[in-house]
Amino acid sequence: MDVDLIERCEALERELRIQKEQFRGVFESSSIGMAIVGLQGKWIKVNGSLLKILGYDRERLYQLNFQDITHPDDLNEDLILLKSLISGKIESYQLEKRYFNSNGNIIWGLLSVSIVRDAKGLPLHFVSQILDITDAKKLTHLRLTEMDKKINRIAYELHENIAQTLASIKLFLASSRAKRIYEGTDLMGIDQKLTSLISDIQFLTDQIVPSTFIEENLHSLINGLVVKYAIAHDIKINLTLDEFVKTLTFPSTYNLFRIIEDQIDSAVLRNASSVAIKLKKLKSLTISFNDDGRIETNSSNPKLDLLISNIKTRVEMLGGVIKNPGDIYSRNMYSIAIPLPRSGKSY
Structure with missing residues (x-):
């Protein structure tokens, strides 16, 4: 009995030594x-x-x-x-x-x-x-910045060039009908097709970069976002905006809008029934979020992970910090502080 116990103890010691050496090898060579x-x-x-x-x-x-x-x-x-x-x-x-x-x-x-x-x-x-992950972070910032530039350029071309050109053609057709030029041509049908095409382009533009970006009106943009989500997802959104927000110009508006949009998307994914968002001008531009959404801490949600990653990346791009995040997955009560742009400057 004693011999058996000694042998088991020795075997256990050998196993522990092996595990210790394995850990040391992994630790040092990793x-x-x-x-x-x-x-x-x-x-x-x-x-x-x-x-x-x-x-x-x-x-x-x-x-x-x-x-x-x-x-x-x-x-x-x-x-x-x-x-x-x-x-x-x-x-x-x-x-x-x-x-x-x-x-x-x-x-x-x-x-x-x-x-x-x-x-x-x-x-x-x-x-x-x-x-x-320093290099990966820099690359993410660069890719996001370049993607934003491309999206903005496409939206601008759609809105300012293509849509405006089609609108000019519509005016020409209207003038031609009034003067009875091109008799026998279905000008009315062409006009209707142009109207439909302009409407489609405007819809596409708003999906890429809403027109209020071009008009530099973040206040209207966020209000529109709140209405859209409230109707589509039956969610109560309490929005408080400082008058200072109305003075912000593009491209500041773009990153701020995307931060707020991603946060509301996050709340929807976590089945929130109410969201409170406040934008105030203090020593910095402060954005605070509070919602009642929940998600299991150990569950995996790639879309939620991406939204949170995008929020953090855009905050970093604006030189801001996330304060009091707690567990951002299950208790979304935190604030973002973004340095105020210098006079006459944008973010």
Whole structure:
């Protein structure tokens, strides 16, 4: 009996040594930054890839904690998720956040965090993986900017050139009918086809970039958006707009509109019955959102992920920050602060 117990203990020790060596091998050789982090945020152990990403030597990094090198606008969301991890509400989380490297420059990391507990279930430390996504973020910004430019150019061409040319032809046809030019030609039929074509082009233009963008009227645009969603999705939207919003000009209006539109889309996807949106001019342009939509934290919704990613990207493009996001998937109560444009300037 004693011999059998000793053999089992020895086998268990061998298995633990093997697992430890396997973890050490993966940890040290991984191309992804990996770290063991204490419950208070101190770096306990980091691999070479993380040192390369952050630009620190090992000794210097061990003198810091993750809070020291996290962008202050991203720290609160990270700490909220860590508390949920410690309490057992979640088993792991993933977060895009900004870090300061050793030169003080901002790098973007995709952070994945899990927790290790002892035999009694008490938390010991965190295991973090950090993937450098700085280049991907820059590329996303560039693609979104270029896409917006192309969309705006197409909408402008449809509205200003093609539609206006067709309208001029309609006037010519009307004049021709009045003067009885081109007798025997079905001018009325041609006129009706032109009217239908102009209507189709206007509809297409509004789907791409609504005409109020061209008229530089964000106030009317957002009001129209609210009415459209309220009718289509039977959702109550309470909108409060500062008079300052009326002074904003294109292209400011485009990114702001898309942020609000994506947020309402997000609320619809999460089955919200009411949404409150406020735009105010304080020290910055502040947009606050509050809705009663919900979604399971562990569920996957690619469309919702894309909407949230687009919101974050457009906020970054405007130089803004998202404040008090909490768990953006299940509790959408947060605000966005965007720097005010200089006098005579747009965003």
